[in-house]
Amino acid sequence: RLLLPEGTLDYFDLVDVQETSSEVVIYLEEKNVVPEQYSSRETESKGFYDPVVVQDFPLRGKKLFLNIRRRRWILKKSNEY
Structure with missing residues (x-):
């Protein structure tokens, strides 16, 4: 929580972190929660x-x-994304 923008982990799961000698990549996936x-x-x-x-x-x-x-x-009835 201290390294990411505030509220990020409310909506995303941290799935991986890769580090090289020059950079750090943090991989985030949106939680499987239907938008309100x-x-x-x-x-x-x-x-x-x-x-x-x-x-x-x-x-x-x-x-x-x-x-x-x-x-x-996807909205099942209208088949819209």
Whole structure:
């Protein structure tokens, strides 16, 4: 919690951390919780969108990247994502 932007772990799970001599990459996946605005509708998680990579402030002299994967939800009745 101390290394990530505030509230990040409320919505994402930390799934991996990879470190090299010059950078740290933190991998985050959106939790499998239906978004509030769709909670009353029949939904299903259908994998993930392509990850977004965000460069954050350096960590101990190394570049820090957040690799963020958001879930792809389908509304079953209308077949919309």
